[in-house]
Every structure is written in structure tokens, then in C-alpha cells.
Amino acid sequence: MGNHVETLRWNGSAIEMIDQRILPHRIEYIACDSAQSVAKAIRDMVVRGAPAIGVAAAYGVALEAILRKNEASNVFSTSLEEGFKALAASRPTAVNLFWALDRMRKLWETHQAKNQPELADIFLGTAHEILEEDIRINRAMGEYGASLLPDGSRVLTHCNAGALATAGHGTALGVFRSAVEAGKRISVFADETRPFLQGARLTAWEMVQENIPVTLITDNMSGHLMSRGEIDAVVVGTDRVAANGDVANKIGTYMVAVLAKRHNIPFYVACPLSTIDLSLATGEEIPIEERPVDEIKGFRDCHWAPEGVSIRNPAFDVTPAELVTALITEKGIVDNTTLTAGELADFVKKNQ
Known part of the structure; x- marks a missing residue:
């Protein structure tokens, strides 16, 4: 969609998603700042399509970590686990959802020694990477398909x-x-x-x-x-x-x-x-x-x-x-x- 509308965009503190339930009549964005709010947006079809759901889920994990990064470690871990669970339950058929959650969980396991703010930064950086990767993948796929x-x-x-x-x-x-x-x-x-x-x-x-x-x-x-x-x-x-x-x-x-x-x-x-x-x-x-x-x-x-x-x-x-x-x-x-x-x-x- 190039220069027209971004399906998902990071605004510095939340992930904004174009509300696909009201297109094409209005172009509006909904901001999500936690795993639970991202899970609801996926479930309610604000955002849809397997790759977009995967990207959104990665941001959901990152947002939950950002939200809880200054809490006690047990609260941080419990909230993150609940976030993973809510996101996994949001839509069962799209495998990209589980692929993205698995990638984020492996990050958590790999970087357990890091403090919570550092971990939140790593999660967010990876969510940004997944978004950029998806666009690159789609362009490569498009070239093969065009042939x-x-x-x-x-x-x-x-x-x-x-x-x-x-x-x-x-x-x-x-x-x-x-x-x-x-x-x-x-x-x-x-x-x-x-x-x-x-x-x-x-x-x-x-x-x-x-x-x-x-x-x-x-x-x-x-x-x-x-x-x-x-x-x-x-x-x-x-x-x-x-x-x-x-x-x-x-x-x-x-x-x-x-x-x-x-x-x-x-x-x-x-x-x-x-x-x-x-x-x-x-x-x-x-x-x-x-x-x-x-x-x-x-x-x-x-x-x-x-x-x-x-x-x-x-x-x-x-x-x-x-x-x-x-x-x-x-x-x-x-x-x-x-x-x-x-x-x-x-x-x-x-x-x-």
C-alpha cells in the first residue's frame, strides 16, 4: 500500500492500528498500549490477516513489558504470562500469531538475566524488526508471484x-x-x-x-x-x-x-x-x-x-x-x- 495508509504504526508509546471494521467509510486509528488491548483488537477484527496479527501480537508482548517494567519481578512475570495467554487465545486459526509469540517467548528465555527495562527494550526492538521483515517478505513474495x-x-x-x-x-x-x-x-x-x-x-x-x-x-x-x-x-x-x-x-x-x-x-x-x-x-x-x-x-x-x-x-x-x-x-x-x-x-x- 506504499504511500497511502499504514496498517500498523508505532507512535512512540503505543501501537496504532487502522480500524478495519469501519473502512472504507472512515480512516481511523485505534491505539493499544497493553497485551490485553491488542488481544481485544485482534479478536474484534480491528486488525486482521495472519501476518498483521503476528506483528500486532509481537507489539502486544512488548507493550505489556513496557507497562510493567518498573513493577516487582513477580508482577512483571505474571502480567507477561497473562499477556501471552490472552494474545494466544485471540484468534486460533492464524499461525503467524503463534509464530510471533513463540519468537517473543524465546527472547524472554534467552535474556532472563537482563533487568526489566532492558528486556522491554529488546521486546520492542524485535517487534519493530518483525514489522520491517514482514514488508520485505511481502515485496520478495510479490516479485516471485508477479512472474x-x-x-x-x-x-x-x-x-x-x-x-x-x-x-x-x-x-x-x-x-x-x-x-x-x-x-x-x-x-x-x-x-x-x-x-x-x-x-x-x-x-x-x-x-x-x-x-x-x-x-x-x-x-x-x-x-x-x-x-x-x-x-x-x-x-x-x-x-x-x-x-x-x-x-x-x-x-x-x-x-x-x-x-x-x-x-x-x-x-x-x-x-x-x-x-x-x-x-x-x-x-x-x-x-x-x-x-x-x-x-x-x-x-x-x-x-x-x-x-x-x-x-x-x-x-x-x-x-x-x-x-x-x-x-x-x-x-x-x-x-x-x-x-x-x-x-x-x-x-x-x-x-x-
């Missing part, structure tokens, strides 16, 4: 895997940005992405800001457009990739992948290595978050569902590896169609 899109490509995306889902540039939308920067003419179809409308509110807004041609469609229109030859490729992000290449992403992604396979359209997933969870053998083991039913009843204050109806609201689904043409990472492109057990693990370990 997969011929000039003139009409590309479908689902949900928002843009600068708003990361520290900047984006994963799937970063591929589009990089392709345009490379001089390619790219046009985007954005699924509206029910029920939270991340495509309609966020992806469409980002693309309009960048003057990248974008057409908004409802989630049930993509098959029609594919059957008419109007879509050349699909690029989405992901919240977690299992060791066998199965991919968890926003609910509705699986249906898009099935349709793409039916119409012989390449289906690409843009994912930083931190999103690949080698501890899970397959996508069946990925925890799927169930969100509040009010999101399905309607939108904001407008409810259209009848009272008393049963509602399900799984926030993610799992796309089997066989439906994913390739994974686009910051270290290169992984051909998912020929992926065998152990190959993805070898790739991750070699490039970490």
Missing part, C-alpha cells in the same frame, strides 16, 4: 490478503502490486467475501487507492465468470498451511479452488514461510474458528435473518493441496501439484 501472471491477466482474489492484512504491500495483493510495478496490465476481480465483506470493503478499497482496475463480485458469481473465460488465474492468501500443502483461508476459498480446478485455471496461494505449520500433517488438524452468529444475521445494525434460526459461522475452510497449483513464498515458488511428504518441510528448513 506467474502474464501481461493482461484477469485475476480473482478472495477476502483481503493486501497491505491491510500485513505490515505493508500484502501477500496476494502484493503479487498484483508487484506485477503492476513491473509494467504488467493486471485487472482484479474481488469476491465480496461474506459475511464480513473483507473483499467488498477492503480489497476493493486498496485496489481503488492504487488505481489497479478492480471489479467487485458476489461470492457466488466466480463460477459463472470462469465458465465464460473471464478469469485467467486465482491468487489468495492463507492463515495456515499444513506440512502436506493443505491451505486454510477465509471461508469460501475452498469453493473457488474447486471451480478453478474444474475450469483449468491456476490457483495460487501467497504465503510467507511463517504461515507454514510443519507441526500439522494435514489441513484436517488446523483449528477452524467459529465467529459470532451476529455476523451472519446481517451487517452492522441491519439484520435480515429471522429470529430463532440456527446459524453456523466458521471463519475459515481448508483447501486440499491437490487443488493448489503453487505456493508463492518469499524464497521462491513451490509447485504444489507435485509436492510429496517431506518436500515442503525440506524447503522451509532450507530457507529459514
Whole structure:
């Protein structure tokens, strides 16, 4: 998103996050100054998208340490532990959250001999590093992904895997940005992405800001457009990739992948290595978050569902590896169609 809006920014004493619940109508920032307030912002979808959640969590730990750095050591340790716990419970599907918390916990273990103010400084410095790393990773991923899109490509995306889902540039939308920067003419179809409308509110807004041609469609229109030859490729992000290449992403992604396979359209997933969870053998083991039913009843204050109806609201689904043409990472492109057990693990370990 380059010069437009920063998803997360440090103001000297707190982490400020653009409130994604009210975009595109208003641009407002919410400041968080503790682990608990960051956890609430993640849970309430002020900030969303796996990479951005990871960055926010790192700042949450740092803020808790800053807040308690002059307290007694037992109070400091207890508060920090409670902060880790609150952040870990905020959203269960996005593995970047746990990756960032694990990195911060290892710092704590490594620097236990340091005094509390020094430790708080180390935490904050690492949170800044994670934010900068995320932008660098997205730019590298974007360049690899751009090579997969011929000039003139009409590309479908689902949900928002843009600068708003990361520290900047984006994963799937970063591929589009990089392709345009490379001089390619790219046009985007954005699924509206029910029920939270991340495509309609966020992806469409980002693309309009960048003057990248974008057409908004409802989630049930993509098959029609594919059957008419109007879509050349699909690029989405992901919240977690299992060791066998199965991919968890926003609910509705699986249906898009099935349709793409039916119409012989390449289906690409843009994912930083931190999103690949080698501890899970397959996508069946990925925890799927169930969100509040009010999101399905309607939108904001407008409810259209009848009272008393049963509602399900799984926030993610799992796309089997066989439906994913390739994974686009910051270290290169992984051909998912020929992926065998152990190959993805070898790739991750070699490039970490």
C-alpha cells in the first residue's frame, strides 16, 4: 500500500492500528498500549490477516513489558504470562500469531538475566524488526508471484490478503502490486467475501487507492465468470498451511479452488514461510474458528435473518493441496501439484 495508509504504526508509546471494521467509510486509528488491548483488537477484527496479527501480537508482548517494567519481578512475570495467554487465545486459526509469540517467548528465555527495562527494550526492538521483515517478505513474495501472471491477466482474489492484512504491500495483493510495478496490465476481480465483506470493503478499497482496475463480485458469481473465460488465474492468501500443502483461508476459498480446478485455471496461494505449520500433517488438524452468529444475521445494525434460526459461522475452510497449483513464498515458488511428504518441510528448513 506504499504511500497511502499504514496498517500498523508505532507512535512512540503505543501501537496504532487502522480500524478495519469501519473502512472504507472512515480512516481511523485505534491505539493499544497493553497485551490485553491488542488481544481485544485482534479478536474484534480491528486488525486482521495472519501476518498483521503476528506483528500486532509481537507489539502486544512488548507493550505489556513496557507497562510493567518498573513493577516487582513477580508482577512483571505474571502480567507477561497473562499477556501471552490472552494474545494466544485471540484468534486460533492464524499461525503467524503463534509464530510471533513463540519468537517473543524465546527472547524472554534467552535474556532472563537482563533487568526489566532492558528486556522491554529488546521486546520492542524485535517487534519493530518483525514489522520491517514482514514488508520485505511481502515485496520478495510479490516479485516471485508477479512472474506467474502474464501481461493482461484477469485475476480473482478472495477476502483481503493486501497491505491491510500485513505490515505493508500484502501477500496476494502484493503479487498484483508487484506485477503492476513491473509494467504488467493486471485487472482484479474481488469476491465480496461474506459475511464480513473483507473483499467488498477492503480489497476493493486498496485496489481503488492504487488505481489497479478492480471489479467487485458476489461470492457466488466466480463460477459463472470462469465458465465464460473471464478469469485467467486465482491468487489468495492463507492463515495456515499444513506440512502436506493443505491451505486454510477465509471461508469460501475452498469453493473457488474447486471451480478453478474444474475450469483449468491456476490457483495460487501467497504465503510467507511463517504461515507454514510443519507441526500439522494435514489441513484436517488446523483449528477452524467459529465467529459470532451476529455476523451472519446481517451487517452492522441491519439484520435480515429471522429470529430463532440456527446459524453456523466458521471463519475459515481448508483447501486440499491437490487443488493448489503453487505456493508463492518469499524464497521462491513451490509447485504444489507435485509436492510429496517431506518436500515442503525440506524447503522451509532450507530457507529459514
